Amino acid sequence: MAVSQTRNLGLPLINLLRLKGVPILQQLHLEERLLRTSSDNWCIINDGTIDPTIVMGVSGKPQELLEIESILRDDIPVIRRFTGGGTVIVDQGTIFVTFICNKDTVPGLQSYPQPIMSWSSLLYKKVFQGIGDFRLRENDYVLGDRKFGGNAQSITKNRWVHHTSFLWDYEISNMGYLKLPKRAPEYRQARDHLEFICRMKDYISRSSFIDSTIEAVGSEFLLRSAELEDAHCTLGSKFEPSSRLLRKQELGEAIFKSLTASQS
């Protein structure tokens, strides 16, 4: 015990919040509140989300990114989140891992997108040591040349959030709701979704991934277990998160925009 206490001296403290099946919109609201109103560091792991949901980045245009008619027909919720980046469809097969940190927490880390991305990849490299050919490829986590984790960030003056949706498993049919994005990493080479992504379950069990991730986080931080109630206690009540569900009317208007654009 004395040895592990000595090892932990000097490591920054991080609250570890383990969730299961929390709806993604609720998770995003919690993250944005913690980013803006908490002064603690947080690691949030949400093991799956209940309903299949499409999540676009802050500037995503539905008419460019989504097969809207299918989405409306099948009543799939579409969320615009507060972080940058691309579009994902998440469900029970998705594992979410989020870091929310003060800018000076990680020694020597500048709070800009690329350094934070690199730092995170070094952490996950520990998780996948000996398991698969893991690397950060442009801004995605890949095994080989296939993406299994998508990243996004939001950076404020004194804090940052880096969150990842990991494809532990996915439904092939769900990928049909997403168009091929205009802005795509070079390594994608115009591959459609099913040729571009892979399932983490082919490499590692769900529980092993989560346990290894917690272990990797524990090698850089002093972990303190937290409950959802603890997170809510620290939050400022006046803050209104910006992540939101798009209304069906907005999606309908987006169809109109895409028809108008194609005719002009």
Add this chain to the structure above:
Amino acid sequence: MALRMWASSTANALKLSTSASRSALASPAFSLARSFSTVLEGFKYASSHEWVKHDGPVATIGITDHAQDHLGEVVFVELPEEGKSVSQGNSFGAVESVKATSDINSPISGEVVEVNTKLSESPGLINSSPYEDGWMIKVKPSNPSELESLMGAKEYTKFCEEEDASH
């Protein structure tokens, strides 16, 4: 980074340089050109890497060359509407680059009187011309003395050097 090279030539810093950077600076003041980032004399700078140019009743605000270089290609900009108030040190908008949204913080307090609408179609102006075409908002300052708390060009140059060296 190349910033260390710059530290040794600070004595020559006031030499006019028009070869610097990617931006076409129409009428630069003395510029301290470095290998990667430009800092302009006559502007004031915040530690969160925004610049302000005070010109009579209006101050123009944007992000610095150092900031745009570290952020990467800007693909989207969120700016306030005219008439909105901004306050020193607080966020008034955001840029999206790579996979990140990054807050832009106002160096001074005041009322927004003009917004650069070109940035909605051409957010990359922030990268190519951070001090000219990439300006973000114009503000009527409510407390001009706030400018005194900001850094001048030499101080900001040193600040950037030290920040990059410590990471």
